[in-house]
Amino acid sequence: xxxxxxxxxxxxxxxxxxxxxxxxxxxxxxxxxxxxxxxxxxxxxxxxxxxxxxxxxxxxxxxxxxxxxxxxxxxxxxxxxxxxxxxxxxxxxxxxxxxxxxxxxxxxxxxxxxxxxxxxxxxxxxxxxxxxxxxxxxxxxxxxxxxxxxxxxxxxxxxxxxxxxxxxxxxxxxxxxxxxxxxxxxxxxxxxxxxxxxxxxxxxxxxxxxxxxxxxxxxxxxxxxxxxxxxxxxxxxxxxxxxxxxxxxxxxxxxxxxxxxxxxxxxxxxxxxxxxxxxxxxxxxxxxxxxxxxxxxxxxxxxxxxxxxxxxxxxxxxxxxxxxxxxxxxxxxxxxxxxxxxxxxxxxxxxxxxxxxxxxxxxxxxxxxxxxxxx
Numbered sequence: 001x002x003x004x005x006x007x008x009x010x011x012x013x014x015x016x017x018x019x020x021x022x023x024x025x026x027x028x029x030x031x032x033x034x035x036x037x038x039x040x041x042x043x044x045x046x047x048x049x050x051x052x053x054x055x056x057x058x059x060x061x062x063x064x065x066x067x068x069x070x071x072x073x074x075x076x077x078x079x080x081x082x083x084x085x086x087x088x089x090x091x092x093x094x095x096x097x098x099x100x101x102x103x104x105x106x107x108x109x110x111x112x113x114x115x116x117x118x119x120x121x122x123x124x125x126x127x128x129x130x131x132x133x134x135x136x137x138x139x140x141x142x143x144x145x146x147x148x149x150x151x152x153x154x155x156x157x158x159x160x161x162x163x164x165x166x167x168x169x170x171x172x173x174x175x176x177x178x179x180x181x182x183x184x185x186x187x188x189x190x191x192x193x194x195x196x197x198x199x200x201x202x203x204x205x206x207x208x209x210x211x212x213x214x215x216x217x218x219x220x221x222x223x224x225x226x227x228x229x230x231x232x233x234x235x236x237x238x239x240x241x242x243x244x245x246x247x248x249x250x251x252x253x254x255x256x257x258x259x260x261x262x263x264x265x266x267x268x269x270x271x272x273x274x275x276x277x278x279x280x281x282x283x284x285x286x287x288x289x290x291x292x293x294x295x296x297x298x299x300x301x302x303x304x305x306x307x308x309x310x311x312x313x314x315x316x317x318x319x320x321x322x323x324x325x326x327x328x329x330x331x332x333x334x335x336x337x338x339x340x341x342x343x344x345x346x347x348x349x350x351x352x353x354x355x356x357x358x359x360x361x362x363x364x365x366x367x368x369x370x371x372x373x374x375x
Contacts, residue, residue, distance in 0.1 A: 036275040047285015049222045054136045055290040057215030061130045061333040065359050074201035079212035081190045086220035087342035092183040104343030105233040107330035109350050110171025116329030117351040121358025126318040131236035131332030139290030148319035155323025156241030160260045166328050177344035230278040233339035237326045239279030311370035
């Protein structure tokens, strides 16, 4: 009789569980490919790759910005800049040679965009998660992330309903760099930000640890694949708003009467399966990839954070603000900053400056809201 408590039995159980996880991923990808087409199955796999890389390498945006602001540790921010630069090296030539098939993450700079980015920067520090970070936190079993994600989606939908009014406050024409000259300016801009971060940094070394280098390369490769397969850069916010829009439509709301959702492309996505929406697929993949890594490491259970009631209320409000503000700002750290800068959009740079400024205030709010001990 085999002792189920023996080390060999434990290893066999872990092997079986992990094999089941891998099998489940493959089945899901093949199911999406069978129902919607091979392209969509591949996008789900790319999303899973994002989730596994973000969770597996502990790569994100909110945490590194917090480390830079509080402790002057630039390594996480430098890794983000490295990943953006790697994507730009490939994306600029691709966009120039495939203008009819590929599009960049380009958006106008306006009052609502700048204000939205600022609010987003503050809110993401309250919940310690941007768009991709909230998905990763939720997928890995973080209760704060799971709650924030629900209200992020609702906020993104609400922002879409009011987007026309906000953009009516005024905005500049879309400005985007292109070609080799644009690539050179973008890389120079990234280098300048990196030098400033290193000069301001006081904690630790400016040299990137191997983990962050590998993370930057993995994220860059996946972002390039996303651009090629999806025909557009990596994004997060649209998919979350679409989920809430479909939910609102399911309970009887006339979503298609709104100007945003009446636009031809949005109306088509609203009427179609989320399995044919590229952003939804990569979002689902991020959730699944983070879950896989968390389950692989420690099992499927995660402790629920012990927080006061006002902290949970703050998470709800911050989640709504994350969704609403990112819709007004035409994206989050992924869709606006990462994808915007790497495909030449001026709004990506403006978004970065406004959101980074907002992060200072979000960091100060966390202890006041009961989300961490006061110093």
